[in-house]
Amino acid sequence: MESRFYSLLLLLLLLDFLTLNRADLNGAGVIKVNYKFAGADPTLSALRAHDDVRHLSISAGVDLPLGGTGRPDAVGLYYARVGIGTPAKDYYVQVDTGSDITWVNCIQCHQCPRRGYHDIELTLYNPKESLTGKLVPCNHGFCKEIGGGLSGCNANTSCLYTEVYGDGSYSMGYFVEDIVQYDRVSGDLETKSANGSVIFGCGVRQSGDLGPSDDALDGILGFGKSNSSMLSQLASSGRVKKMFAHCLDGVNGGGIFAIGHVVQPQVNTTPLVQDQPHYNVNMTAVQVGHDYLNLTVDLYTIGDQKGAIIDSGTTLAYLPEVIYDPLVEKILSWQPDLKLQTLHDQYTCFDYSGSVDDGFPPVTLHFENSLTLMVYPHEYLFPFEDLMCIGWQNSGMESQEKKNITLLGDLVLANKLVLYDLENQTIGWTEYNCSSSIELKDEITGSVHLVGAHSLSSGCSLNVRYIILLVMMALLHGLMFPPIL
Ligand SMILES: *[C@@H]1O[C@H](CO)[C@@H](O)[C@H](O)[C@H]1NC(C)=O
Numbered sequence: 001m002e003s004r005f006y007s008l009l010l011l012l013l014l015l016d017f018l019t020l021n022r023a024d025l026n027g028a029g030v031i032k033v034n035y036k037f038a039g040a041d042p043t044l045s046a047l048r049a050h051d052d053v054r055h056l057s058i059s060a061g062v063d064l065p066l067g068g069t070g071r072p073d074a075v076g077l078y079y080a081r082v083g084i085g086t087p088a089k090d091y092y093v094q095v096d097t098g099s100d101i102t103w104v105n106c107i108q109c110h111q112c113p114r115r116g117y118h119d120i121e122l123t124l125y126n127p128k129e130s131l132t133g134k135l136v137p138c139n140h141g142f143c144k145e146i147g148g149g150l151s152g153c154n155a156n157t158s159c160l161y162t163e164v165y166g167d168g169s170y171s172m173g174y175f176v177e178d179i180v181q182y183d184r185v186s187g188d189l190e191t192k193s194a195n196g197s198v199i200f201g202c203g204v205r206q207s208g209d210l211g212p213s214d215d216a217l218d219g220i221l222g223f224g225k226s227n228s229s230m231l232s233q234l235a236s237s238g239r240v241k242k243m244f245a246h247c248l249d250g251v252n253g254g255g256i257f258a259i260g261h262v263v264q265p266q267v268n269t270t271p272l273v274q275d276q277p278h279y280n281v282n283m284t285a286v287q288v289g290h291d292y293l294n295l296t297v298d299l300y301t302i303g304d305q306k307g308a309i310i311d312s313g314t315t316l317a318y319l320p321e322v323i324y325d326p327l328v329e330k331i332l333s334w335q336p337d338l339k340l341q342t343l344h345d346q347y348t349c350f351d352y353s354g355s356v357d358d359g360f361p362p363v364t365l366h367f368e369n370s371l372t373l374m375v376y377p378h379e380y381l382f383p384f385e386d387l388m389c390i391g392w393q394n395s396g397m398e399s400q401e402k403k404n405i406t407l408l409g410d411l412v413l414a415n416k417l418v419l420y421d422l423e424n425q426t427i428g429w430t431e432y433n434c435s436s437s438i439e440l441k442d443e444i445t446g447s448v449h450l451v452g453a454h455s456l457s458s459g460c461s462l463n464v465r466y467i468i469l470l471v472m473m474a475l476l477h478g479l480m481f482p483p484i485l
């Protein structure tokens with residue numbers, strides 16, 4: 001879910017959203033979308049009474065349980081589970097280092113999915129149902145920072161957002177603030193539940209794969225580098241290093257995802273390109289087997305985008321045509337007799353029944369500071385409709401915003417421990433067993449703890465304790481938030 005771009009389209013979408021959905025939203029009595037209609041809103045003031053500042057205690061790090069797979073044939077998606085609200089409900093959100101806003105499907109949602117990827121039961125977030133949920137007004141510092149403060153904004157106007165992703169899908173809604181429950185690392189492979197207040201989007205309208213589909217999730221966990229991302233909000237307590245790591249398990253699914261100071265494994269790093277909205281690094285060469293592609297360095301930096309974007313929210317890997325063409329040609333030269341076909345106007349595929357690791361070369365991407373990233377044939381080739389297809393994609397075929405972009409998604413990131421270090425402005429990786437564990441250092445005590453892998457599976461359903469909580473909630477709610485019509 002790479003670049004967020006703003007255009008006339010956005011404005012149109014937003015207008016559409018305001019006109020079509022205003023009635024539903026006002027009917028629900030929760031927010032005023034348009035400042036023109038701002039009036040007395042007892043809900044907002046009641047919610048704001050809960051406006052207590054909470055501090056996060058994550059000096060030892062945070063362990064975020066992961067699920068999902070990286071295989072495009074199974075619709076590659078990695079998601080984390082987070083608990084939101086009081087009492088907390090579980091939400092399954094796609095882990096996206098390519099975006100900065102976290103959102104979940106919201107109660108006013110248009111045609112929102114109830115079941116999604118891997119048959120996970122999805123949950124709509126309702127700020128009124130959470131004792132700690134509150135709206136983020138348009139004059140809030142957060143809203144101003146992300147540029148959501150419209151003129152005429154006041155404390156009674158909600159802060160709207162529209163997030164458009166590289167594949168054209170979008171989410172729009174309004175910001176809320178609520179308690180997020182997370183697993184604070186407390187010992188070797190041990191965690192304690194902790195919580196902190198975080199601002200995120202209540203998604204009212206979603207399109208594309210983000211709307212109802214077999215691949216739907218509750219939302220997206222923005223782990224980009226701007227101040228609005230979940231990472232930045234969690235790290236803003238100042239007690240945790242602004243560092244995190246993921247190890248997406250392409251074999252068993254799930255993997256490791258942790259915030260904090262990773263001390264083991266150690267990784268070689270490459271500097272982040274400065275003043276870029278994403279995690280961009282400079283690629284310097286591409287090797288196929290033992291041979292390098294015969295390209296000059298400047299060809300790795302064509303296009304408006306500076307450097308290659310590292311993005312866990314993208315499944316495949318996109319390369320500019322000048323790199324893609326010779327790369328695929330060289331890979332296929334290992335099997336000159338293949339009959340190529342194009343599936344779904346998108347994938348280059350062929351019939352191949354042997355072991356791909358025996359029949360095809362590994363591809364090594366080279367980056368500044370001598371960092372390399374090796375991608376094996378079984379990682380860049382995937383089975384699809386009885387054929388084998390090439391996971392590398394030609395970004396020259398993409399829309400204008402993505403033209404010539406180098407976008408490295410789960411296809412190349414899986415089975416590696418990828419370490420994002422915003423303190424030192426570097427990113428690095430090493431081949432790693434994502435079913436094993438890593439070591440995180442507690443910034444205050446100096447102690448080091450193991451954080452292990454998870455593999456969330458579907459079929460998680462309500463347990464009795466949860467149902468009791470829901471009943472209690474409903475009772476409390478009747479008292480605290482009398483229905484507003
Ligand atoms: C906001 O709402 C309150 C009532 O909740 C009202 O007294 C106040 O005038 C409103 N402010 C603006 C700027 O509309």
Ligand SMILES: *[C@@H]1O[C@H](CO)[C@@H](O)[C@H](O)[C@H]1NC(C)=O
Pocket residue numbers: 085086179181194195
């Ligand atoms: C949040 O954490 C505090 C202290 O760690 C605890 O007292 C409180 O009950 C927690 N709140 C929720 C909603 O879990």
Ligand SMILES: *[C@@H]1O[C@H](CO)[C@@H](O)[C@H](O)[C@H]1NC(C)=O
Pocket residue numbers: 145227236
């Ligand atoms: C992000 O937050 C940091 C620390 O709170 C601050 O120094 C920085 O200016 C903020 N960046 C932006 C773009 O607001």
Ligand SMILES: *[C@@H]1O[C@H](CO)[C@@H](O)[C@H](O)[C@H]1NC(C)=O
Pocket residue numbers: 271272273274282301307368
């Ligand atoms: C990346 O490449 C650009 C353009 O060639 C160069 O200006 C920059 O110094 C390089 N390295 C980083 C870390 O930005």
Ligand SMILES: *[C@@H]1O[C@H](CO)[C@@H](O)[C@H](O)[C@H]1NC(C)=O
Pocket residue numbers: 294
């Ligand atoms: C590499 O490309 C240059 C020009 O693009 C050409 O002169 C040179 O012969 C090529 N080298 C090899 C080994 O193909």
Ligand SMILES: *[C@@H]1O[C@H](CO)[C@@H](O)[C@H](O)[C@H]1NC(C)=O
Pocket residue numbers: 302303304320321322403404
């Ligand atoms: C993409 O790269 C090609 C060179 O391969 C260049 O001719 C074209 O102008 C580039 N397009 C954009 C949108 O940058």
Ligand SMILES: *[C@@H]1O[C@H](CO)[C@@H](O)[C@H](O)[C@H]1NC(C)=O
Pocket residue numbers: 421424
């Ligand atoms: C970050 O940079 C500092 C100073 O260069 C260095 O001492 C430290 O080891 C680096 N941290 C990591 C995790 O590489």
Ligand SMILES: *[C@@H]1O[C@H](CO)[C@@H](O)[C@H](O)[C@H]1NC(C)=O
Pocket residue numbers: 433434435436437
């Ligand atoms: C990866 O680690 C797990 C857990 O430690 C272990 O069971 C498994 O054998 C390891 N896999 C490989 C390929 O080493």
